[in-house]
Each structure stands twice: as C-alpha cells, then as structure tokens.
Amino acid sequence: MLPHYWPTLVTGDPLIYGADASIGLVSIAIVFVLTYYKKWGWLWREWLTTVDHKKIGILYLIAALLMLFRGGVDALLMRTQLSRPNLHFLAADHYDQIFTTHGTIMILFVAMPLIFAMFNIVVPLQIGARDVAYPYLNAISFWMFFFGALLLNISFVIGGSPDAGWVSYAPLTENQFDHGPGENFYIMALQITGIGSMATGINFIITILRMRAPGMTLMRMPLFTWSALAASIVVIYAFPALTVALGLLLIDRVAGAHFFSMDHGGNPMMYANLFWIWGHPEVYIVILPAFGVLNEVFPAFSGKRIFGYSTMVASFMAITILSFLLWAHHFFTMGAGPGVNAFFALASMAIGIPTGVKVFNWMFTMYRGRVRMPMPMRWAVGFIPNFVVGGATGVMLATAPGDYQYHNSYFLIAHFHQVLIGGTIYGMFAGMYFWWPKMFGFLLEERIGRLAFWLWNVGFYVTFFPQYLLGLMGMTRRIYTYPAGMGWSSLNLLSTVGAVIMGLGFLFIVWNILYSVMHRSELRDVTGDPWNARSLEWSLPSPAPHYNFAVIPTITRRDEWWEIKKYGRTEDYRPQPGEIQDIHMPNNSGRPFLFSVAFFVVGLGFVFEWYAVVILGFAGVLAIMLHRSQEVDDGHQIPADEIRHEEIALGRL
Amino acid sequence: MNGNAQFLVLNPAGPVARIELHLIVVSIILVLIIVIPVMLLLAYITRRYRDHPDNTAPYMPEWSESKLLEIIWWGIPVAIVGILGVYTVYDTFALVRPPMKSASPLTVQVTSLNWKWLFQYPDQGIATVNEVDIPANRPVQFVITANSPMNGFWVPQLGGQEYAMPGMAMRLWLEADKPGIFYGHGGNFTGRGYAKMAFHVVSRPQRDFDRWVKLVKQSSPALTQSGYQQLVNAQSNTPTLLFSSYPAGSFERTIRHQGGMYMQRDLSIINADR
Numbered sequence: 001m002l003p004h005y006w007p008t009l010v011t012g013d014p015l016i017y018g019a020d021a022s023i024g025l026v027s028i029a030i031v032f033v034l035t036y037y038k039k040w041g042w043l044w045r046e047w048l049t050t051v052d053h054k055k056i057g058i059l060y061l062i063a064a065l066l067m068l069f070r071g072g073v074d075a076l077l078m079r080t081q082l083s084r085p086n087l088h089f090l091a092a093d094h095y096d097q098i099f100t101t102h103g104t105i106m107i108l109f110v111a112m113p114l115i116f117a118m119f120n121i122v123v124p125l126q127i128g129a130r131d132v133a134y135p136y137l138n139a140i141s142f143w144m145f146f147f148g149a150l151l152l153n154i155s156f157v158i159g160g161s162p163d164a165g166w167v168s169y170a171p172l173t174e175n176q177f178d179h180g181p182g183e184n185f186y187i188m189a190l191q192i193t194g195i196g197s198m199a200t201g202i203n204f205i206i207t208i209l210r211m212r213a214p215g216m217t218l219m220r221m222p223l224f225t226w227s228a229l230a231a232s233i234v235v236i237y238a239f240p241a242l243t244v245a246l247g248l249l250l251i252d253r254v255a256g257a258h259f260f261s262m263d264h265g266g267n268p269m270m271y272a273n274l275f276w277i278w279g280h281p282e283v284y285i286v287i288l289p290a291f292g293v294l295n296e297v298f299p300a301f302s303g304k305r306i307f308g309y310s311t312m313v314a315s316f317m318a319i320t321i322l323s324f325l326l327w328a329h330h331f332f333t334m335g336a337g338p339g340v341n342a343f344f345a346l347a348s349m350a351i352g353i354p355t356g357v358k359v360f361n362w363m364f365t366m367y368r369g370r371v372r373m374p375m376p377m378r379w380a381v382g383f384i385p386n387f388v389v390g391g392a393t394g395v396m397l398a399t400a401p402g403d404y405q406y407h408n409s410y411f412l413i414a415h416f417h418q419v420l421i422g423g424t425i426y427g428m429f430a431g432m433y434f435w436w437p438k439m440f441g442f443l444l445e446e447r448i449g450r451l452a453f454w455l456w457n458v459g460f461y462v463t464f465f466p467q468y469l470l471g472l473m474g475m476t477r478r479i480y481t482y483p484a485g486m487g488w489s490s491l492n493l494l495s496t497v498g499a500v501i502m503g504l505g506f507l508f509i510v511w512n513i514l515y516s517v518m519h520r521s522e523l524r525d526v527t528g529d530p531w532n533a534r535s536l537e538w539s540l541p542s543p544a545p546h547y548n549f550a551v552i553p554t555i556t557r558r559d560e561w562w563e564i565k566k567y568g569r570t571e572d573y574r575p576q577p578g579e580i581q582d583i584h585m586p587n588n589s590g591r592p593f594l595f596s597v598a599f600f601v602v603g604l605g606f607v608f609e610w611y612a613v614v615i616l617g618f619a620g621v622l623a624i625m626l627h628r629s630q631e632v633d634d635g636h637q638i639p640a641d642e643i644r645h646e647e648i649a650l651g652r653l
Numbered sequence: 654m655n656g657n658a659q660f661l662v663l664n665p666a667g668p669v670a671r672i673e674l675h676l677i678v679v680s681i682i683l684v685l686i687i688v689i690p691v692m693l694l695l696a697y698i699t700r701r702y703r704d705h706p707d708n709t710a711p712y713m714p715e716w717s718e719s720k721l722l723e724i725i726w727w728g729i730p731v732a733i734v735g736i737l738g739v740y741t742v743y744d745t746f747a748l749v750r751p752p753m754k755s756a757s758p759l760t761v762q763v764t765s766l767n768w769k770w771l772f773q774y775p776d777q778g779i780a781t782v783n784e785v786d787i788p789a790n791r792p793v794q795f796v797i798t799a800n801s802p803m804n805g806f807w808v809p810q811l812g813g814q815e816y817a818m819p820g821m822a823m824r825l826w827l828e829a830d831k832p833g834i835f836y837g838h839g840g841n842f843t844g845r846g847y848a849k850m851a852f853h854v855v856s857r858p859q860r861d862f863d864r865w866v867k868l869v870k871q872s873s874p875a876l877t878q879s880g881y882q883q884l885v886n887a888q889s890n891t892p893t894l895l896f897s898s899y900p901a902g903s904f905e906r907t908i909r910h911q912g913g914m915y916m917q918r919d920l921s922i923i924n925a926d927r
Binding site: 164306345399481 | 659660661662663685692695699716719722748802803809820843847848851911915
C-alpha cells in the first residue's frame with residue numbers, strides 16, 4: 001500500500017526537511033518539559049479530559065492564537081514573494097500550497113475557534129448556567145477541531161499541502177488535475193473539524209434555549225448570547241452542505257466517482273453551489289459573534305444601555321435568514337443568467353441594511369454616555385471604520401455588473417480581509433481583552449496592548465488599501481508573480497510593508513500576554529467586575545469557580561448585574577449559606593480526546609488511501625462509542641459543604 | 654499598452670466596461686453617503702462623550718430607544734439599496750445584449766487550456782494563442798469554454814469577466830471603441846501555470862483587421878489536429894501564436910467531450926449562432 005504515495009513523503013526539499021527537524025525538536029522539548037516537571041498527569045487531568053466549558057474555551061483560544069501565527073506566517077511568505085515583480089522566493093507550487101493553507105487555516109482554524117472560544121467562555125456564565133447542555137459533546141467538539149487542524153498542518157511536512165485554493169473548486173481538485181494526498185488532507189481535515197462545529201452549533205442552541213436562569217426570558221438575554229444563538233442556527237443549517245460537498249469530492253477522488261468531474265455526467269458547478277451554500281453563511285457565522293462582543297463592549301464602556309435592544313435582536317435574526325440567500329454572488333460570472341444574478345445582487349445588498357443599522361446603534365450607545373477607552377473598547381471602536389468601509393465595498397461587490405470587474409481581483413481580496421480582520425478578528429480581540437480577566441483572573445496590560453493595537457491598525461490599512469487599488473489595476477488573486485511595468489510593483493511593496501507591521505502587531509499581542517502572565521499579581525482582578533460591566537458573568541469572581549454559580553440567580557430584567565449595582569444590592573446578590581445545595585456536575589472523560597484521535601487516524605487513512613488504517617480508526621471510534629454507551633452515571637455531586645468552603649475562600653460568604 | 658491607463662478598470666475602452674464603470678461610480682457615491690457621516694459621527698461622539706470628570710456633555714445612562722432615530726437609519730440604507738438596486742438590475746439585463754445593434758457582431762471562440770488561451774475565429778477560419786485581434790467599433794461575441802479546470806476570461810478595459818467552464822459555452826459581449834492593445838488575464842485559478850495566463854486584445858480599425866486576417870491566413874502555419882492536442886496536453890505557458898486554420902469543429906467537439914454531451918441545453922449558444 002505504501003509505494004504509490006511514497007515519493008510525496010520523501011520530497012528531498014530542504015525547506016520540508018527543515019520543517020521536519022524543527023517540528024521534531026519542538027516535540028522533544030515539549031515532552032522533556034512535561035516529563036521533567038512531572039506535568040503529564042496534570043495535563044491529562046486538568047486539560048485533555050476536561051469537560052468544563054471555561055477550560056474548553058481557553059483551549060480554543062490558545063489553539064486559535066497558534067493557528068493565527070501559522071496563517072500569519074503563510075501571509076508573510078506570500079507578501080514577501082509578491083513584494084517585487086518576478087521574484088523567485090517561492091516557486092509556483094509552494095505559493096499555491098501556501099495561499100490554500102492560509103485561507104483554510106484563517107477561516108476554519110482561526111476564526112471558528114475564536115468564536116467558539118467566546119461562546120464557551122461567556123455563554124453559560126451570561127445565562128446563569130453551570131455548563132453547556134452537553135459538556136461531554138463539547139469536549140468532543142474541541143478535540144475534533146483540534147485534530148482536524150493538526151491533520152491539515154502536518155500536510156506541509158508529509159505528503160504536500162492542498163494547493164487548489166481554500167474553496168477547493170472542482171474540477172481542479174479532481175484526480176485528473178490534482179493527484180496526490182494534498183487535497184485529501186484538505187477534505188479530511190475539514191470533515192473532521194466540521195463534525196465538531198456541527199456539534200457545537202447544536203450544543204449552544206440547546207444551552208441557550210433550555211438552560212437560562214429562571215426569569216431570563218429571551219428578550220432579557222444579553223446580546224452576545226443572542227449572537228451565539230444566531231450563529232449556532234446558521235452553523236447547523238450551513239455545515240451539512242459542506243459535509244456533502246466534501247464527501248462527494250472525496251468519493252470522486254478515492255473511489256473514482258464523477259459527481260463533480262467534467263466527464264461521465266459530473267457537474268463541477270454543483271460543487272461551487274454546495275460549497276458556497278455553506279461558505280457564505282460561514283462568513284456570517286464568524287461575524288455575528290463579533291457583533292455580539294461589540295454589543296457587550298459598547299454599553300459596558302459607555303456606562304449606558306445598548307441602544308435599540310429589540311432592533312439588534314431583529315437584525316441578528318434578519319441576518320441569520322438572509323445569510324442563506326446570498327451564496328450565488330460568489331459566482332456572478334458563472335453565467336447563471338441576468339434574472340438569477342439580479343436576485344442575488346439585490347439580496348446581497350439587502351443584508352447590508354440590518355448590518356448598517358447595527359453600526360448606528362453602537363454609535364448611539366456611546367452617544368450621551370461616558371466613553372472609556374481601555375483595550376476592549378479600543379478594538380471595538382477600531383472595528384467601526386474598518387467594518388463600515390468593508391461593508392461599503394461589499395455593497396459595491398454586490399452590484400453584479402460591478403462584480404464582473406472586481407471578481408477574483410485584489411479588490412475582492414481587500415474587501416474580505418477588511419470584513420474578516422477588521423470585523424471578526426477585531427471583534428474577537430475586543431472579546432479576548434474584555435473577558436480575559438474572567439478567564440484567568442488578571443487583566444492584560446494596557447501599555448503594550450495599546451502598542452499592539454496601533455501596529456495592527458496601521459498595518460492593516462497599509463496592507464489592504466493598496467490591494468483595492470491593485471484590483472482596479474487588473475491584478476488577479478492567486479498569482480505567485482507578476483511582470484514589471486503593470487504599475488503594480490510599488491503598491492505591492494507597500495502592501496508587504498503593511499503585512500510586516502501587522503506581523504509585529506501580532507508579536508506585541510503575544511508579548512502583551514506573556515508580560516501580563518509574568519506580572520499577573522499586579523494585574524489581578526480582585527473584584528470580579530474590573531470594567532464595571534452589565535451582565536451576569538461579572539457578578540462572579542474572576543476566574544469563576546468550576547461550578548460557576550453557587551446559587552443560580554433569578555433574573556428580573558435586562559442588564560441584571562448593572563441594575564443590581566445601581567441600587568447598591570450587590571451584597572444581597574451573593575449566595576446565602578442556607579441556599580447552597582449539592583451541585584451535580586459532569587465527570588471529566590478521556591474519551592473525547594481518544595475519540596478524536598481515532599478520527600484523526602481515519603483521516604490519515606483516507607488521505608493516503610490506506611484502507612487498513614481507515615478501518616482501524618473507525619474501530620477505535622466504534623469502541624469508544626460502545627464504551628460511552630455502557631456508562632450509567634457520568635456526573636458527580638459536589639456536597640454543599642464543599643461549596644460553602646469554596647465560596648468562603650473566595651470571600652463571598 | 655497605454656502607459657497611463659494603469660487603473661485599467663477606471664479607463665474603459667469600450668461600452669461594456671463603461672457601463673460597468675458607471676455603475677461602480679454610482680455605487681461609490683451612494684455608499685459614501687453612509688460612510689462619510691459615520692466616520693465624522695464616530696470621531697465626534699468618541700470625543701464629545703469621553704469620560705472626563707469635567708465633561709459637561711449630557712449623560713443619560715437609561716436612554717436607549719428612539720423611534721425617530723431608528724426610522725432614519727433603517728430608512729437611509731433602504732433608500733440607498735433601493736436606488737442602487739434599480740441601477741444594478743437594469744445593467745445586469747443590459748449586459749447580456751450586444752452593446753451596439755447596428756454593426757454585425759464578430760464571433761470569437763475562446764478556450765482556456767493549461768495554461769494558455771486559444772482563440773478561434775469561426776467566420777475567418779483562423780486561430781490564435783494568447784492574443785486576440787478584434788475590429789474596433791464592432792461588437793464581439795466571445796463564446797467561452799475550457800479544456801482545463803474552470804477559468805475566467807477578463808479584459809479589464811473592455812469589460813468584466815465571464816467564467817470559462819468545461820463542457821459549457823458561455824457568452825460575453827465586449828466591444829472596443831478605439832484601437833489599442835488591452836491587457837487580459839485568467840480570472841480563476843487553474844493550477845501551477847495560472848499566474849502566467851495573460852493575453853492581449855489587439856483592437857484595430859476594421860480595414861486593418863481584415864488585412865491582419867489575410868496576413869495570418871497567408872503567412873502562418875495551420876493548426877493541425879495533432880498540433881491542437883499538443884497545445885491541450887502541453888501543461889505549460891506558451892508565447893503568442895498565430896494559425897492560418899484550425900481543425901473544423903474542434904471547439905464544439907471540445908465542449909461535447911468535456912461534459913457538454915450531458916448538458917445539451919447549454920450548447921444552445923453555439924447551435925443558435927452556427
């Protein structure tokens with residue numbers, strides 16, 4: 001079975017061997033450190049087997065930041081190659097692999113885990129729950145995502161990365177044109193992580209609908225939770241289309257079917273449609289929670305209620321529905337006819353309306369407020385100009401005949417980076433700075449944070465504004481080099497300079513985190529409410545105890561915690577010793593981790609078409625499911641006394 | 654190529670690109686109606702309501718509803734999208750018709766190959782690679798397909814792109830209203846050689862075009878069936894090539910073999926014209 005892919009495993013490329021060696025060394029170092037400090041047990045008990053939503057959220061966040069580093073390095077490699085015309089820094093094959101992994105990683109392994117990190121960390125605390133509806137499934141979601149990401153990342157060193165773009169359009173990805181394991185890595189990585197995403201969507205819909213504290217009606221729910229609900233609904237309706245598209249493509253590739261091939265009756269357009277029926281809602285999946293974060297940050301730092309709560313809810317729901325009616329605007333140029341193009345053009349413009357309304361509501365939340373500018377608010381305010389310009393160019397792209405000129409040009413590239421970075425990433429950074437003390441018990445330092453913000457913000461505009469112009473100059477995406485004399489050279493150089501500044505911005509964020517960890521005693525949050533914020537999570541100590549609420553509060557209005565503080569009733573709001581009862585909590589389990597390892601083995605088997613390995617992996621999956629089905633009690637009681645002790649230690653009793 | 658015309662999309666050389674540019678300009682003006690006030694308002698609000706002890710601006714922490722304001726900012730985007738929508742729909746339908754009705758159109762068959770562009774002139778019987786010559790001031794009907802993964806046919810100064818789809822014939826009307834050499838490039842990634850899939854459109858007065866056709870017929874080699882297969886299979890970029898003839902029916906055959914036989918409906922474009 002080995003030989004047919006053997007040449008792709010032993011490439012002889014020094015770049016790959018270098019990567020092999022460094023991965024090997026880092027792995028040895030990690031193993032050494034864990035062994036030397038006797039941390040294996042700790043790692044297993046506290047993190048690998050955890051079902052605690054707060055810890056799973058932290059795991060998502062760490063993974064997302066690591067992947068942001070990887071995707072960012074990809075971006076810098078591409079920008080280096082494009083900095084001058086006719087450069088030979090990267091060959092076409094390498095460049096093609098790098099833009100493919102850059103896009104795939106940034107969307108699926110950075111944006112997705114960032115929003116899931118925020119869901120996990122915030123939603124149960126905001127709605128007064130002790131965990132999500134299905135904590136065990138939640139752990140499966142994380143580990144499926146993690147091993148999906150791992151599978152895509154190892155493609156660089158064994159077998160070659162996918163190289164047909166993050167959209168992986170057929171027929172380019174059919175065996176005829178793209179033989180080898182690269183595209184299989186893409187398919188299997190996305191399938192495995194997709195199972196996790198789907199489960200997360202289900203988990204949070206149920207959590208939000210069924211596990212809210214008494215009195216928290218839907219219209220009293222914090223708006224971040226609304227955004228999580230909206231995004232989760234989009235997840236469960238959108239992801240099946242991707243699963244089907246990739247499943248059929250895999251069958252084409254490994255079993256010689258012809259769903260999307262050009263011959264034997266296949267139809268490549270079907271792939272484009274299925275992909276974007278998932279792909280367009282996907283961009284709303286990652287932007288809705290960013291809106292949600294802003295809905296928390298603007299009121300908190302303006303000392304004022306959110307402006308137009310009901311409008312915000314209405315626009316979330318409008319976006320949820322409209323996001324499914326736009327997909328064909330990704331291929332206005334595929335000849336669907338003027339009627340179809342006109343429909344999707346109008347729908348694409350229409351979604352700008354509820355989105356625009358949100359921007360006005362955020363600004364009028366600050367209006368007649370008292371605006372403070374710590375780090376979360378800085379990212380939130382930085383979001384607005386970015387997103388307004390990104391939205392405006394989005395409306396321009398939605399005009400179908402205009403799109404005939406923008407399509408696949410750098411104008412498009414600039415647009416979607418503006419909404420994905422200026423939107424999703426800015427929103428998630430706002431959330432990270434905002435809820436960091438709730439996760440870890442200390443704040444992130446301001447001075448370095450501000451530097452990081454400004455580097456990032458300046459770098460962003462310097463990188464992407466030249467790209468709008470390059471698009472109007474006729475530069476198309478996914479070209480690894482270009483001739484001199486097109487007038488593109490200086491703008492490309494400028495864009496590369498901007499990318500380096502953004503790279504520095506990222507390093508400053510890393511430094512900000514490391515510095516704050518080292519100085520955590522000075523930055524400690526002793527109040528549990530460092531920002532004077534409004535929703536329930538700030539009524540808890542930072543970090544929250546593992547059972548979250550010793551006594552589940554009863555909610556009487558929106559912005560419950562703010563109102564409690566306003567009337568000076570915070571003392572009454574603490575748990576009374578008599579009220580505390582035993583708490584039932586889910587047990588940790590190693591199975592979600594092992595289950596995902598088994599799926600990883602399945603994935604690896606399909607990638608190299610080693611069917612014995614596939615069967616072995618599925619046997620593992622089945623064995624773990626059987627073992628789980630034999631489990632009678634997967635929870636434990638924490639006695640009331642223990643909780644009383646813990647609350648006393650936290651100074652709350 | 655015109656050295657000044659580096660913003661190709663903003664320097665149209667034909668009616669189609671001009672319609673598209675007009676829509677682009679309209680859309681820019683309309684979105685600026687939102688963008689500029691939002692930027693100014695954001696700068697004003699974040700300064701005016703900053704949290705200083707001596708800030709005298711009103712502070713109304715409970716104020717969170719205003720029917721009037723909300724009607725205004727639902728209304729403005731609705732109006733803008735409405736206006737832009739009318740322009741968009743009108744132009745979307747306009748662009749599927751020939752740009753100029755008086756002159757009889759020229760038909761050019763375009764095939765994306767790995768990794769070069771083949772142009773065939775059914776009425777003149779000649780073929781070219783990576784250069785397409787057209788008469789100025791006469792509408793050109795490009796009928797586009799691919800014998801390669803899906804590509805896009807884009808000549809920014811003449812007008813926006815249309816995909817080149819295997820097994821399908823796609824129509825794109827373009828017209829150059831002045832002589833010139835215009836840059837074109839593939840619009841959708843097709844693999845390793847895609848970056849170098851540039852081509853040129855050479856627009857000449859009709860008389861010069863006719864002379865050029867005659868010259869090609871006299872002085873260029875013929876594209877034989879095996880030569881055609883070589884072009885298809887080469888998997889490389891090629892320089893500009895000119896051919897005095899090409900195998901009859903090769904364009905239609907390519908479409909059929911690449912899947913067109915399963916999509917008879919989509920062959921209507923070539924059948925109707927031939």
